[in-house]
Amino acid sequence: MSLIQKFAINEAGRPDGQPMLFAHGFGCDQNMWRFVAPEFAGSHRLVLFDHVGAGRSDLRAYDDRRYASLDGYASDVLEIVHGLDLHDVIFVGHSVSAMIGVLAAVREPDRFSKLVLVGPSPCYIDDGDYVGGFGRADIEAMLESLDSNYLGWSRAMAPVIAGNAERPELGQELTDSFCATDPDIARKFARVTFLSDNRADLAKLRTPALILQCTDDVIAPSAVGAYVHEHLAGSTLVAMNATGHCPNLSAPAETVAAIKAYL
Template identity: 55%
Template sequence: MDLRQRNNVNVIGNGTSTLVFSHGFGCNQAMWNDLAPQFADRFRVVMYDLVGAGLSDLAAFDKAKYSALDGYACDLNEIIDAYAEGPVILVGHSVSAMIGALADRLVPGRIAAHVLIGPSPRYIDAEGYVGGFTRADIDDLLDTLDSNFLGWSSSMAPVIMGAPQQPALSVELTESFCRTEPDIAKQFARVTFMSDNRQDVIGLTTPVLILQSSDDLIAPVAVGEYLHRVLPNSTYCLVDNVGHCPHMSAPQACAVAMDAFLAPWIPARVS
């Protein structure tokens, strides 16, 4: 199967390093429209849709392969091999932050750095760890999604987005959620919210920028602080933002933080 068609891969920009943007649950690569183009004057920028999302090839969705995040990580490494040039920096939102960490573990040394936006290695609280949800919370969420996907999407997308002063963004995210094929979305939600990737991130030595919203229902501040503690080469940036999608609701703040972090891999901005 053609890789570009499978993942709807799009490449813009020029540069000696590559930024690969990977979206979160219920989203698609259009969610990067306010952030990714800001780097096209200095980077090769690769955007794609996870299989089952956006304009990816739905026929490529394999329930067994995508029953764990590793299947998406393998896809990501294939995209890197085919489309990236020079050092590769992954920009992953939400669950894609963990998909990127898994891709790094699978092919050590290929990825030069990560930008993790609203990351969470585990959504469910555990002893000594605050994920933000109890197991009962997640079970209820998944049960509601199973029984009424469109209703769940319409009610949850605005909550996930936050950004109360930017209602158009809630509409955009809701439409993205509702366009997702329900059976695929249900499986991906279960894989996302039931995963525990703490052992995959603990001790990962690749340079990491953690971009954390100051008020995020899905990935609370405690999660970002945890990742900063366990990732030995991490930089932590708390963005003044309400919601789980600061790349959409606070793109300039994200771009400023990324500029500082990415300086070792890029030439000066073209004036």
Template identity: 75%
Template sequence: MTRIERNAVTVTGRAHGQPMMFAHGYGCDQNMWRSVAPAFLDTHRVVLFDHVGAGRSDLRAYDDQRYSTLDGYAEDVLEIIHELDLRDVVFVGHSVSAMIGVLAANREPERFAKLILVGPSPRYLNDGDYVGGFDKADIEAMLESLDSNYLGWSSAMAPVIMGNPDRPELGAELTNSFCATDPDIARKFAHVTFMSDNRDDLGRVRVPVLILQCTDDVIAPAVVGDYVHEHVPGSTLVTMNATGHCPNLSAPEETIAAIRTFL
């Protein structure tokens, strides 16, 4: 099995354009970029993929040990980059994939030109003076609910994560995406995501970084975006009018404009 097959990689756009790699968040797949990625087809070589366990990825490739930390997912990103022989990559990572991109770029900075982090959080858990947005009891209760009834958890949490209660169709789409993800892998990925701590990795980033921070984001609140900005050397922080955690779905035009300005 090639990495291209494993992660259901699709490559479109300019054949010899600068590579632009889009990575989806938890419970999602590459389809979540359908309103953003096409805007860059005329200027870039656009690379989309699914994390193992999501979308059209090969579930047989899932390995408990490899994916017990975000490093395994970062290794997948690098393997895709190697197989396609990509250089000067613009990596766009949503939610947990923001930190996956940070890990990949820290490991092989020579392959990356820029990182665009959409709703990033290096640590979801409140920890001493650090505010991540969730108390330990909140995370433990959420993971317990997810373990016992993944579909029920998805139906309850997806609209909250999406925000935009005045546009229920967006919450419904995210719910459907969560429910389409392999439940066993989704539960394990949730534990890895919400218990991770990548704060020490932020200061090691050596490529230009754009942080896109949404308004009223319950998953990655503004204080977290400020923290990422303060700890990533030379980063650019843009606070969007978009609300919720998924501006790639709820506000694609604003997302595209912010990325274009940075590029």
């Protein structure tokens, strides 16, 4: 299969512009960037893709061994970077893709110029003085619920993750996105995501990074954003007015403005 088919790659913007590579979070696809990415089309080469198992990616490419950790997804990012011959890449990653981008940039720093990390979390589980936002029992219970009834879990959790209860259409869109994802792959990706611990990888990153931290984010609370900022040399932390975990949907104008100011 071709690279384009494998990751459902879409390109836009200026072919001669600095590349911006947009990576979506768990249960989502590249459509989650539709309010953000076009705002950079006049100056940048835009590359959007779906993680294997999400969106319109080719499900035949899914391999249990490759995707048993976030390193497999980081390898995919590098596969896209090499396949499209991208250099000086600005990587924009939402949620779990923020850490996927960190892992990719640690492995091949010469390919990346900047990282934009939207709601990043290197570890979701509380550990001693570290506040990840969840107890291990909470994560295990969530994964058990997801295993037993993925669609029911999606309908219950997506609105919580999206936040902004006064705007139910946001939660509904995230619910629809979760429900459109292959359930078997989604369950495996959820386990890899929520049990990952990449705290030690932060110190290895040498690429400048912007951290966008939302208000009242149940997935990546403010303490997590502060931790990432503290442990990423040369990082910039922006506390957003946006609430919930998906500012690319709930507050695209603020998200765009923050990225443009940083770039």
